[in-house]
Amino acid sequence: xxxxxxxxxxxxxxxxxxxxxxxxxxxxxxxxxxxxxxxxxxxxxxxxxxxxxxxxxxxxxxxxxxxxxxxxxxxxxxxxxxxxxxxxxxxxxxxxxxxxxxxxxxxxxxxxxxxxxxxxxxxxxxxxxxxxxxxxxxxxxxxxxxxxxxxxxxxxxxxxxxxxxxxxxxxxxxxxxxxxxxxxxxxxxxxxxxxxxxxxxxxxxxxxxxxxxxxxxxxxxxxxxxxxxxxxxxxxxxxxxxxxxxxxxxxxxxxxxxxxxxxxxxxxxxxxxxxxxxxxxxxxxxxxxxxxxxxxxxxxxxxxxxxxxxxxxxxxxxxxxxxxxxxxxxxxxxxxxxxxxxxxxxxxxxxxxxxxxxxx
Numbered sequence: 001x002x003x004x005x006x007x008x009x010x011x012x013x014x015x016x017x018x019x020x021x022x023x024x025x026x027x028x029x030x031x032x033x034x035x036x037x038x039x040x041x042x043x044x045x046x047x048x049x050x051x052x053x054x055x056x057x058x059x060x061x062x063x064x065x066x067x068x069x070x071x072x073x074x075x076x077x078x079x080x081x082x083x084x085x086x087x088x089x090x091x092x093x094x095x096x097x098x099x100x101x102x103x104x105x106x107x108x109x110x111x112x113x114x115x116x117x118x119x120x121x122x123x124x125x126x127x128x129x130x131x132x133x134x135x136x137x138x139x140x141x142x143x144x145x146x147x148x149x150x151x152x153x154x155x156x157x158x159x160x161x162x163x164x165x166x167x168x169x170x171x172x173x174x175x176x177x178x179x180x181x182x183x184x185x186x187x188x189x190x191x192x193x194x195x196x197x198x199x200x201x202x203x204x205x206x207x208x209x210x211x212x213x214x215x216x217x218x219x220x221x222x223x224x225x226x227x228x229x230x231x232x233x234x235x236x237x238x239x240x241x242x243x244x245x246x247x248x249x250x251x252x253x254x255x256x257x258x259x260x261x262x263x264x265x266x267x268x269x270x271x272x273x274x275x276x277x278x279x280x281x282x283x284x285x286x287x288x289x290x291x292x293x294x295x296x297x298x299x300x301x302x303x304x305x306x307x308x309x310x311x312x313x314x315x316x317x318x319x320x321x322x323x324x325x326x327x328x329x330x331x332x333x334x335x336x337x338x339x340x341x342x343x344x345x346x347x348x349x350x351x352x353x354x355x356x357x358x359x360x
Contacts, residue, residue, distance in 0.1 A: 004111035006174045007237030014231040020224045028296030032251045034317045039096025039250040044138045048081030050074045051103035052228040056090035064103035067117040074103040076228040086226030087243035093225045095247025122160040137253045140246040142239035144176040144184040165191040168266045172246045174238035176209030188213045197241040214290040218244040
């Protein structure tokens with residue numbers, strides 16, 4: 001039996017505020033938006049409890065498949081899968097807001113499932129890729145199983161993942177929430193990209209499982225995303241850090257496809273995710289953070305500014321400001337929000353919160 005242990009619901013809310021989303025910019029997503037890459041033409045399979053047709057995902061939910069016994073529909077009757085999908089591709093709460101989501105329902109309304117159904121879901125994704133022009137580039141599995149599964153189950157699970165990877169599908173999975181060094185699957189398989197969790201200060205979350213299998217980490221504490229009954233939920237867990245990395249992967253895949261007019265290879269995506277990291281903890285790869293904090297934030301920032309102009313260039317992209325820049329003795333003023341948008345830097349404000357979008 002599989003059960004989701006990789007998350008915790010902190011609170012539910014009907015409203016979404018701009019101040020809720022500062023953690024998303026730590027992914028460096030805005031640096032890709034300025035290049036007009038939003039995850040378009042990329043499909044991410046969410047292997048989970050299903051995905052509800054939330055406004056954040058409207059028009060970008062593909063026809064997936066259910067492998068649980070009580071329904072053939074891929075709706076979410078638990079909450080976990082919709083939250084994960086929202087973080088990957090939500091209009092406001094997602095990293096890649098134009099990516100498409102393929103829901104694969106392998107877990108029930110209590111977050112339980114069987115390894116047999118999970119393997120069947122993974123095998124179906126290969127069939128989907130073989131028969132559809134639009135192919136899955138990334139599989140997100142925000143779930144984990146302890147090391148007590150049988151050798152036969154372990155082999156079956158591993159083979160399903162290896163087949164996906166051999167067919168150029170990147171498999172991105174959560175490390176687990178045990179807070180200690182522990183072997184969990186699929187995180188321990190060499191072929192996957194295993195994601196740990198950190199908080200907003202980029203310190204390891206106390207619950208994040210450690211070990212040699214950790215590849216990268218991302219924010220997994222107080223992540224706000226879509227709730228399956230409408231509105232939003234704030235959750236914590238490696239289940240939440242994993243879809244941020246999947247969203248980053250979708251942005252990379254989108255740019256690759258636009259540049260080369262072909263689908264990204266799994267090996268190139270895997271390497272790109274591990275290269276685009278900020279080292280945390282002890283120097284180099286370690287058992288808490290892997291290669292480090294996965295982000296697309298530009299390492300170099302070239303800004304060209306003219307006195308009394310409302311325009312400036314950042315890394316070759318032209319931006320228009322609300323008012324002209326005045327340079328006095330080498331000093332000038334720029335909006336803090338603007339700096340956060342173009343660099344992906346986390347900007348915290350004390351001003352009154354402003355409602356962003358939906359109110360249910």
